[in-house]
Amino acid sequence: MSTHASADVHHHEGHDPYLAHHFEDRAQQDEAHSLGLWVFLSTEIMFFGGLFLAFTVYHVLFPEAFGLASSRLSVSWGVINTIVLLVSSFTMAMGVHSAQVGSRKLLLTFLSITLLCAGAFMVIKGIEWTEKYHHHLIPGASFHFDLNDPTAPETQLANWGERREAILIADPHVERHAQMFYVMYFCLTGLHGIHVLIGMGLITWMILRAKRNEFNTRWNTPIELTGLYWHLVDVIWIYLFPLIYLIHRH
């Protein structure tokens, strides 16, 4: 079934310090790494997928409750966070670019901006979560969702009385089901937040390694992989944003 290549194939030219012993050459190693990361990202998609599925099912089951609950989120914070995250994605891409062209200074700058944006994102999330706390929108014993709350945006509507009746006919337990929205909201943004934190950790690590001058035009795979991961975090937010903030604004 097989023959063996002559010995010199194995003991090939010099030794590349960036080449692990079990790979034949850099091309093989790099491709293995990038394929590996992509395969990992696909597991991430399925991981979030489970939650997205739960969100969708409950959205289908309780459209009114989800609409009402969603409209109590702050769109402006959502928009700001989207922009922050998109910018961070851009700076990350620029960071990878700087690494590829071998500019350590730019690499450090872009990575730092990315890290800052990520931090800002988390701070804003923190603000939003605190707001929810003050409005008793944290699921659990203290949860309180009231269709008659005069401060809620929907109760400002002109025809609210009518709408309220219609909603209650459609879903008499709408106040209870609103909690499900917040459960999903916290699960999704929480899990996403954990990913942002992991990303921040990775970026910090990359900054430290870049400071130690570990990367150059020949060796920047870790930066690329971190970048891929970070973009995925962004992509997930791109879906989360309309799904949780915008489902019922019209």
Next chain:
Amino acid sequence: MNPQVPSDFDIFPVQASTVAPSVDMFYLFMVGISTFFTIAIPLAIIYFAVKYRRRPGNDKARRVETSTVLEITWTVIPFFIVMGMFFWGSRVYFLHGAEDPNALEILTTGKKWMWKFQHKNGRREINDLHIPVNTPIRLKMASEDVLHSMFVPAFRQKQDVMPGRYTYLNFEATRPGVYHLFCNQYCGTQHSNMIGKVVVMEPGDYQKWLGGFTGDPPEKVGEQLFSSLACNTCHAGDSGARGPVLNGIVGTKVALQGGNIITVDDNYLRESILQPEAKVVAGYQPIMPSFSGVVTQDQVNALIAYIKTLPAGQATGVASAPAPTAAGEAAATATNAETTGSEAVTPAPAVRQDVAPEPENNDAATTAGEAAGSETSAGAAQTTAGEQQGVQ
């Protein structure tokens, strides 16, 4: 009367519903196909194994080309076989699901670990289900806690029961008798004791059971109730029982949870049956269901009378015997002096008032009962015992 089951080595459960024969037929078909493959393939293997075993003259490796024709054959043929199975299997399924708008609806609640039924006229029962033969029945089911599943092997019927949503089981029994009823969805500690029986009766008997009364003395009635209401599953008196032994308790002192001590008298017994959670015996879980609304005042009296006759220092009843004796069965049919709608409507504990399985008021109950009655007697008239196989 014990649940009707075949003797030890039968391989078919009794067929007692309209769908059972068609399920069995399909099952036999599947068994046939499977037997064919389970014999044919190993036979081929054995044949090759013998014919081509390694031996002098056959010790060289060979090359045999793959035959695409063969491959396609054994892809396409099984495909058609399984599609056949799919269509037949689904057809049988839709027989199961088929429902009759005039079906007799019985409200069914599963909870850890018992089945509660409520008939049209308000009569309730626990773990036993009395139904008329040859009448479309529809169980409207919900759970109060976790998932359960209603399974009657003799009917080849099963449906999960869940909290927060009704599910339905439609069937029509074709043979009077007593059949097993199992909880088939794992639900915890007593999952395997969440069993009961289905009593299929002639429609007339069913009507009598629904409203009939008996002239037996109260202790006697109480004894029968004690088993038909499944008191004995918890108060059987063996060491593993879930409830306290009731023998000779009248007049004794009982320690309650919280430290109080109380002397057992009629009022306490009554309260224990109707509101068991009010005074819980020390050392026991408050798992006893409330029988308020399940039993009439007369029946409470009968139960108390029976409990009083229990000799001190001896175990009651048969240990974990969900299947009552023939006498018990017959009497259970005939007790209930005055089960009326209005008395029976008190919602079971933990069932919210506004969403409780809808109680019928007296008139409605009677009408429904009558309707069901005339319906079924008509059905019964067509069916004599000998012809049952033909009715499907």
Next chain:
Amino acid sequence: MSDQASSMRHTEDKIDSTHFAHHIISPKVYLTVIVVLMVLTALTVWVAYQDYSHAWSLANLAIALGLATVKATIVCLWFMHVRYSGRLIQIVIAASLLFFMLMLFGTLMDVWTRHNVTSADYGSPEPTYEQRRDVHLPIGDDKHSH
């Protein structure tokens, strides 16, 4: 075949190609991309506030998700270099999305058509979606006292 094979250090069939690596994309492209993403974000928010006629109540959601998909695709293609990657990586992405979608639709297939199982309350017409929902809940708020 064997000549060709022994000249390689390892085997790569067409399907294995990942070749992403060192295609260097100009910063100008990145800049364009981020601008487009911002515009799309603004658009997403704007359309969310538009009211389509009632018959189109799903339209807002569909448009929002459509725009999100456009954005995500742009991020993938340029920021993540998928545009310059080999087939294999594209297959990996497509596969995970496909499987996610199938999980979603498999489950929704049940959720959307569930009332066919519970079926009619006799006498009355098929219960509507809303009727069927937990209007009938036989359990109460008070029950769950966590």
Next chain:
Amino acid sequence: MSAIDAPNPYQAQSRSSAVEAAATFPNYLNATGGWKSWLFTGDHKRIAILYIITTTIAFLFGGLAAALVRLELLTPQGDLMSGDGYNKAFSAHGIIMVFMFLVPVVPAVLGNFLVPLMIGAKDLAFPKINLMSWYLYMIGTFFGLYAIIAGGVDTGWTFYTPFSTTTNTNVISAAVGVFIIGFSSIFTGFNFIVTVHKMRAPGLTWFRLPLFIWSMYATSLIMILGTPVIGITVLMVAVERLLHLGVFDPAFGGDPLLFQHLFWFYSHPAVYIMILPGFGIISEVIPAFARRNIFGYSFIAMSSLAIAMVGFFVWGHHLFVSGQSAYAGMVFSALSFVIGVPTAIKVFNWTATLYKGSISFETPMLFALFFIGLFLIGGLTGLFLAAMGLDIHLHDTYFVVAHFHYVMVGGMMLAYLAGIHYWWPKISGRMYPEFLGKLSALIVFVGFHITFFPQFVMGYMGMPRQYHEYVAEFQVYHVLSTAGASVLGVGFLMPVVYLTYSWFYGPRVNSNPFKATGLEWQTSSPPPTTNFVEIPVVTVGPYEYADFEENELVHAR
């Protein structure tokens, strides 16, 4: 891609010299010493050994729980254990056997050992991640066993809500265990996928890959696409238990069926994780002992992929009576039937491979043939369950229990035993005792039927599963089943004992005792740490036995 290339003199020469050279090399077992060299190894072969030890221990624990279950069921009354005790016993049995034993066993033991060897690579693509996945397995198993030992879990292996979110047993730590073991499995699968794509030896094109590799590849696809979903699902259960948010709680509109969808979206594909690697083993063993090229190579290869794909869309067949919509049920039922076809293709091809062979019946072959016999019944009864009309009656009865033991124990377990015997000389460098091997195969086969066949019958009679006590008329079947289980237990314990013995004292073997064709046989037994002295160059398909034997020089010493 013609499979036969003319053998060239260079090929033969080089092969034998390579084998010679390898034999004088230190092998992976004695290359370095000390416990650290094992616990911090990156060598896929050593990691495989770590997994052999840990999964075997897991199997013994699971078997112990099975023994308790069977003993309790000897009589209709619950005389051995309390109701809770019994529930904890079968939950422990199911959780250990599925998550800690059968899902990881073949990929992590044989897959780890063989994937690089079979494709002519020096190691898996990510050795450190490979080691990490063993640690994850250990940590997860620790959590799981902790849950089971410190008070127990009584949810069954399926963790159905709302029971699992309300029972007062150690569900959280069991869920955390399952979550972590899940990641172990994701990393294994991801390593295999990258390795198979990127590290094949020169000339080893996709259609020259051994079928074991194809099946490991298909398995890996399931692992990476399915496992994350069970991860997030058990996480939600844990969160629900901790915080009572109502994710699956109907009081807040939570949908218990959603849990079931999520659970089975993983767990049905997972049953194919539990059988595809077995198919791979059988596809290696049968040609080796029939000395024939396998019949329908590409059909078997493609059917693995087809099973992995279609296997994702049949999960709803576990929900036929749970309140799922009838339309969804129809779709899932039809697809479940469809999946029987690629499986049938495999069975037919294995059988046809015997045709015109030169068959011998060493232990691996016996296990492989018994595998076909048992899996056949398991698979065909799967079709009973896939039929909606019949599943209404059979769901959650002992018929299902019998079905899945036929496929999991009769199928995968026997395949694993076939594989572990077949590659034992390669793994340990020593031979197993042939007579004891055949004897245990026979005992397992007989014991298995006695144990599980009666369960089909009582299942159809209506005996529900997960029953601590049962009505007396089922006792006959239960007694038979318990009797069979003791025979079966002996059959399973034998290999544990004699293989351990053989590891230390068995007779040494040459590099290719079964004269098989795979690349793994082209290096010494046990192989050197870097697997091959020289990287092999592949010129023909994997099962060219005729070709191989013509070439006198191949018979390595």
